[in-house]
Amino acid sequence: MRPEVEQELAHTLLVELLAYQFxxxxxxxxxxDVIxxxxxxxxxxxxxxxxxxxxxAKRTLASKYEAYDAATSVQRQILCYNKDAKEIYYDVDPIEDEPETPEPSADSGSAAPTAAAAPTAAPVASAPSAGPAAMVEDAPVSATDIVRTLVAQKLKKGLTDIPxxxxxxxxxxxESIGNISH
Structure with missing residues (x-):
């Protein structure tokens, strides 16, 4: 095949592929929607x-699926490997333990260490716990509560503000209620 014919065929093929794509x-x-x-x-x-x-996808989630995700307790992550490598590979930063402060040793023969220990902060005693939390019985959620919650979320109001x-x-x-229908 001659080079001119090859070039013309390549040009025609490129134009046809671009036309199909557009x-x-x-x-x-x-x-x-499927994903x-x-x-x-x-x-x-x-x-x-x-x-x-x-x-x-983030914009679609915010505009179309925010209420759906809240109602079904779905928590989504949209990640990009360039920015979110730690989250993708579950690579967490190690939590540094607080260095333990050495407890002052008591010398039985001298009163000076007790005077020097006075400026250091003594450990704060935590309040005693009130015991185990009371059991709360599971109860079904009514359709009215679900609708009120979704309306409150969309209107950015508290549940008590939605009679x-x-x-x-x-x-x-x-105001326009067009945004509440999504």
Missing amino acids: ASPVRWIETQ LAEKRTERIVEIGPADTLGGM VNKAIKDLVGG
């Missing part, structure tokens, strides 16, 4: 030069 829909939203909702993935690690897809007898429209005080 014409094909990006299905990132559906991919995130986050159907599979309930709790830990996503992006391997790449930048935290591009991880940033998009059962008020409509959401009344609780938001005329």
